[in-house]
Amino acid sequence: MxxxxxxxxxxxxxxxGDPDLPPPKIMTDAIKRHIDEPDTHFYSISRGNLEVRKDVAGWFKGRFEVEIDPDTEIAVTIGSKEALANFSRAVVDPGDIVGVPSPGYPVYGNAAVILNDAKAKNILLRPEDGFKPRFKDMEGVKLLFTNYPNNPTGAVADEAFYRKLADWAETHPETAVVHDAAYCEMTFDGKPYPSLMQYTKNAIEFHSLSKVFNVTGYRIGFAVGGKEYIDGLVKVKSQLDSGAPLFIQRAAADCLKAYNGATPPxxxxxxxxxxxxxxxxxxxxxxxxxxxxxxxxxxxxxxxxxxxxxxxxxxxxxxxxxxxxxxxxxxxxxxxxxxxxxxxxxxxxxxxxxxxxxx
Ligand SMILES: Cc1ncc(COP(=O)(O)O)c(C=O)c1O
Structure with missing residues (x-):
């Protein structure tokens, strides 16, 4: 090039996949406001600020009508890429098999498989299935990645799919089920799409402000899931990072608080x-x-x-x-x-x- x-x-x-549009003013104004607060230059904590986690829980309640415990079921992340990679480190041992959607976001196969000396089981997403995985292909994996709305196909999943995936997670305790929801707010047909958390907490879901708020460079997202999953993620993170900058966390929380139920700002x-x-x-x-x-x-x-x-x-x-x-x-x-x-x-x-x- x-x-x-x-x-x-x-x-x-x-x-x-890097938005060219500028971040919204609610985000940039919030950052300018929070950066002057006297406590934002300190180390943060790997799990994320408690008040911010409470705001994430509030967003989840308004957006998906799901109760999430901010103490145990949420971690604030430095975008979702690190979180996907760090969570896989918590779960995968060398030689384990990781279910990787194909086509799929390359980090699943690279971070989760290569960095952990694991093996990939490619789970084909076919056009005739609306780019959804076939459940029988998911057997025998220690960690499974799913991602809707999907990168790279743009495919969406409906409630029926999430219900089925949740049932599968419940009946496969040997598999850690990941739902990557980085694009859950970038939908165009007027209906809010579901969260896997509406149907099970035997899984972990990753959210990001990167795409929908045009802030890929700010590095802010959050993970929501069962306590064991969040504890695993935080255990790895606590050795690798000291949390997202507090002024960014607070600005992200302000953006989530600007939602009215499921309706974004x-x-x-x-x-x-x-x-x-x-x-x-x-x-x-x-x-x-x-x-x-x-x-x-x-x-x-x-x-x-x-x-x-x-x-x-x-x-x-x-x-x-x-x-x-x-x-x-x-x-x-x-x-x-x-x-x-x-x-x-x-x-x-x-x-x-x-x-x-x-x-
Ligand atoms: C499916 C998917 N998940 C996660 C990410 C990572 O996003 P971020 O780390 O900016 O939250 C991307 C970025 O392209 C993506 O496409």
């Missing part, structure tokens, strides 16, 4: 409508070009079939000045697909589509 830039080629980067609603419009623009543009698109009502990702080898296809797209992630980068199940991230303005997206027409 640097080489193309040197040649003066204008690159449109649709490869990374207006800035988030505006962001959603922008991402939805962009996503539609790309889905329609690719469809017109003859690509098979798998549309979805969530995330800023567009998942489509390249009609051949995805690595070759993205190389050709780069030659046209468009960076797109090959499906193979998300595992075996991503072969033949590619993922576009709608994190540039409409005009740039349209220009990217025009360029793709020549691939």
């Amino acid at each position: 640097a080489e193309l830039r040197r040649k003066g080629i204008d690159i449109i980067n649709l490869g990374i 207006k800035e988030v609603i505006t962001n959603r409508s922008i991402y939805m419009r962009r996503k539609k623009l790309v889905e329609e543009g690719l469809t017109k070009l003859g690509y098979k698109v798998h549309p979805s009502p969530a995330t800023f990702y567009i998942w489509f079939e390249t009609g051949g080898d995805d690595m070759e296809w993205v190389d050709k797209a780069i030659e046209k000045g468009v960076v797109i992630t090959p499906g193979s980068g998300f595992g075996e199940g991503g072969k033949g697909f590619a993922r576009i991230t709608a994190t540039v303005p409409d005009e740039r997206l349209q220009l990217a589509i025009d360029r793709i027409a020549g691939v």
